[in-house]
Amino acid sequence: MDAQTAGTFADALATNATLRSLCVGDDAFGDDGVRALAPGIAASASLRSIDLENKGVGDDGARALGDAIRHSGRGATLESVNLSRNPNLGEAGIVAVCDGARLAGGLTRLSLAGATLADAACAAIGRWLAASTRVDVLDLTDATFASDAGAGLLLDGLRAVAEAADEEEDEEEEEDGETEEPGRRVLRELILDGAKLGDAGAVALAGGGSARGGGLPVRCLSLIGCGIGAEGAIALARDLGAVNALNLRDNAIGDDGAKALAARASGKLKTVDVGSNGLGPVGAAAFVGLALGSTLESLSLFGNEEIGGIGELRPVLMGAIDMLRLPSSSEEPCASSMSAAFATLDLGGCGVTLGGLRTLCDCLSETPTLFPKLETLVLGGNPGCQDDEWEDVLERLRAGRVGLDAAWRAADAGENPGGGGGGGGAAAPSGEELLRRYREQERENIPPIVDEPDSD
Numbered sequence: 001m002d003a004q005t006a007g008t009f010a011d012a013l014a015t016n017a018t019l020r021s022l023c024v025g026d027d028a029f030g031d032d033g034v035r036a037l038a039p040g041i042a043a044s045a046s047l048r049s050i051d052l053e054n055k056g057v058g059d060d061g062a063r064a065l066g067d068a069i070r071h072s073g074r075g076a077t078l079e080s081v082n083l084s085r086n087p088n089l090g091e092a093g094i095v096a097v098c099d100g101a102r103l104a105g106g107l108t109r110l111s112l113a114g115a116t117l118a119d120a121a122c123a124a125i126g127r128w129l130a131a132s133t134r135v136d137v138l139d140l141t142d143a144t145f146a147s148d149a150g151a152g153l154l155l156d157g158l159r160a161v162a163e164a165a166d167e168e169e170d171e172e173e174e175e176d177g178e179t180e181e182p183g184r185r186v187l188r189e190l191i192l193d194g195a196k197l198g199d200a201g202a203v204a205l206a207g208g209g210s211a212r213g214g215g216l217p218v219r220c221l222s223l224i225g226c227g228i229g230a231e232g233a234i235a236l237a238r239d240l241g242a243v244n245a246l247n248l249r250d251n252a253i254g255d256d257g258a259k260a261l262a263a264r265a266s267g268k269l270k271t272v273d274v275g276s277n278g279l280g281p282v283g284a285a286a287f288v289g290l291a292l293g294s295t296l297e298s299l300s301l302f303g304n305e306e307i308g309g310i311g312e313l314r315p316v317l318m319g320a321i322d323m324l325r326l327p328s329s330s331e332e333p334c335a336s337s338m339s340a341a342f343a344t345l346d347l348g349g350c351g352v353t354l355g356g357l358r359t360l361c362d363c364l365s366e367t368p369t370l371f372p373k374l375e376t377l378v379l380g381g382n383p384g385c386q387d388d389e390w391e392d393v394l395e396r397l398r399a400g401r402v403g404l405d406a407a408w409r410a411a412d413a414g415e416n417p418g419g420g421g422g423g424g425g426a427a428a429p430s431g432e433e434l435l436r437r438y439r440e441q442e443r444e445n446i447p448p449i450v451d452e453p454d455s456d
Contacts, residue, residue, distance in 0.1 A: 001025040003032035010040025013047065023051035034061030038068040041078070049080035053111070057086040062093025066100030069107070077106030084113035084139070091118040098124040102131045113141040122153035130157025135187050142194040151197055152204030154190075158217040159207060161185050186217050186242045193224040193247075202232025206239040215241020225250040233257025237264040245271040249300070258283030266294040275302035275346070281310060284350070289316045291342045291371065300346040302378070307347070310356035317363045317370070342371045349381035354393070357384040361393050365400025378407045 001009070001024050013019065025033050034057055041047060052065075062083065069078055081097065083089060094115065101107040107128070115121075122145070129135055138154075145151060197205065202223070206216065216236070221243050228236075233253035237260040240246075246261075246269055253261070258279050263286070265272070272287065284307045287299055301307065347360075357379065364370060364377075379385055397406060 001029060001033060003036040006033045006036035010037050013037075013040030014043035017045050019044070019046055021049040021051070022047060025055050027054050027056045030056040031058050031061035031064070035064040038064040041065070042068040042071050044072070048078060049082075049109075050078060051082045052086070053082045053113075054085040056088065057083060057093070058088035059090050059093035059096075062089055063096040066093075066096035066098075069097065069100035070103050072104055077104060079106060080109040080111075081107060082111040084111045084115070084141075086115075089115060091121045094121040095124040098128040102128040105132065107132070108135055109137045109139075110135075111137070111139040112143060113139055114143065115140070116144045116146065117150055118146045119150050119153060122150040123156075126153050126155065126157040129154070129187060130161050130185070133185065137189045137191070138187060139191045140195055141191055143192070145195065145197070145201060148198070148200035149204050151192070151195075151201045152207065155187075155205065155207070155217060158185055158187065186219055188218075189220040189222070190218045191222045192226060193222055195226055197223070197226040197228060197232070199227075199229050199232040199235075202226070202228045203235040206232075206235040208235075215239045216243050217241060218243055220245040222247040223251065224248070227251065228253060228257075230254050230257040230260075234260040237261045240264060240268050244269055247271075247273040248277060249273045249275040249302075250277075252278050253283075254278045255280050255283035255286075259286045262286035262290040265290055265296075268294075270295055270341070271298045272296065273300040273302075275300050275304065277304060278306065279304040280306040281308065281313065284310070285313050285316045288313055288345075291345075292316070295341050297341045298344040299342075300344075301350055302346045303349045305349065305351040307350040307352060308356065309353045310359055313356075314359050317359070340373055343373050344376045344378075345371075345374065346378040347382070348378045352379070352382040352384050354384035354387040354389055357382065357390065358393050361397040364404070365397045368400060374401070374404055376405050376407060380407065 006024070006029070009024065013022075024037070029052075033055070034052065041050065050065075052061075057065075065081070065083075069081075072078065078101075081101070083094075083097065089112075094112065094117070098110075098121075101110070110125075110128075117125075117140070125138070129138070140154075192205075195201075216239050219242055224247055228248065228251040230253055233248070233251075234257060236246075237257075240261075246265075253274065254277065258274060258277070259282070261272075261274075269290075272290075274283075274287065277283075279301065284301055284304065287301065290296055291299055352360075364374070384390060394406060397404070
């Protein structure tokens, strides 16, 4: 679609009362196309979403879009804007769109994946967030920050709003002696996957590593592959705030970072993914211990190959079992009630030996009140699943946990997962080969083999 056609489409858009979502053109659409389309966006009575990903949009086109958002009339308000993968989009364009959205109100989703974010652009995003009563998603996948401070600027506005609410609450409490929960503005989902924050960026995102304004004003925080180490994880742990879902897969937080997060996350996190983070048995034990004493529902430790035999998990599990055996009159907390929400544990590709699998599975099968709501246990890519005795361990688990799905990928069964033929067979694949296959199949979304109890 060229600019002339876009102008004609804009005229139609201005009179259309039903169109809610728009995606037009290709990477040649560019600034001329957006400028021609902008009057129709401003005049539309129905448009809610516009997708301009990879459309060749630069600062001039983004300025026109920001102006259209600011002056939109007839009651229509854009709720979703996607400007991802536009290499020519810079600071001025992002500022214009965010300022337009801030003044108009109503925008709940902004996607700027692949953008280069100068500090001024980050500050403009922060002003929009602070002025908005609701934002569902801010997607900054693969974004490049011009400075380490940029990530912190994104959330400074929301933190300032929270601090002001706290001060107002304190004043009201002094006046009438009553306390009310302040209405906090929280970003529902912040996606920074692939943005190379490093530890310095993570510290900035966490408000400098010290709790401010009630902590991170985000519900779901995704930081996959951001180059975050133990220092960054420790800073995030001090500032978890509203976060209840945390994805840190493919970083390098190690056992120190894992211990810090687990120590501060009780009662906060419901979903945690710390796969492929260089965790060993100590870090794994910290998170499994968290599941015993919090509202955690799902934990992924996938790809932490150093976990191995789960030696450090044994005292954690046995300690929980001992707690379960305490008399009901005891004042000690009941592990079953504390872990009632825990439903999913992924230990795939963790180098777990048969001994480690036996420890885990026997604890679960012999103590049904340990993680009583556990529904899915993923064990794919572990060498212990190739051992001849694994089937016996699995059968005991199935007998003790009738409702539990023990899942592993087809790769775990060797070259012939269906088991159809060929006696004497090839040697079992190595642990590295198992993990490679498991990773490939996970990326391709191949369903796991799930071992379920036979129905009578």
